[in-house]
Amino acid sequence: MPEDLGAQVRSELFKRKMSQKELAEMVGISNAYLSDIDEVKQMRERNELNLQTIKIYSVPLGGSN
Numbered sequence: 001m002p003e004d005l006g007a008q009v010r011s012e013l014f015k016r017k018m019s020q021k022e023l024a025e026m027v028g029i030s031n032a033y034l035s036d037i038d039e040v041k042q043m044r045e046r047n048e049l050n051l052q053t054i055k056i057y058s059v060p061l062g063g064s065n
Helices: 005-015 020-027 031-056
Strands: none
Touching: 005 020, 005 031, 020 031
């Protein structure tokens, strides 16, 4: 499985001895916005994993009948 974008960015920042804040300034966005982008991506990945787990175990969705 390929490494996710967030991990690649963190790895490059570490290699370059650069902070996330410095990267945000370089690309013209706020550090908070850069963090939000990564957090949204992580939430999507967790939601996808949860959905896959529900499908695997046939957990019913919705209320009781």
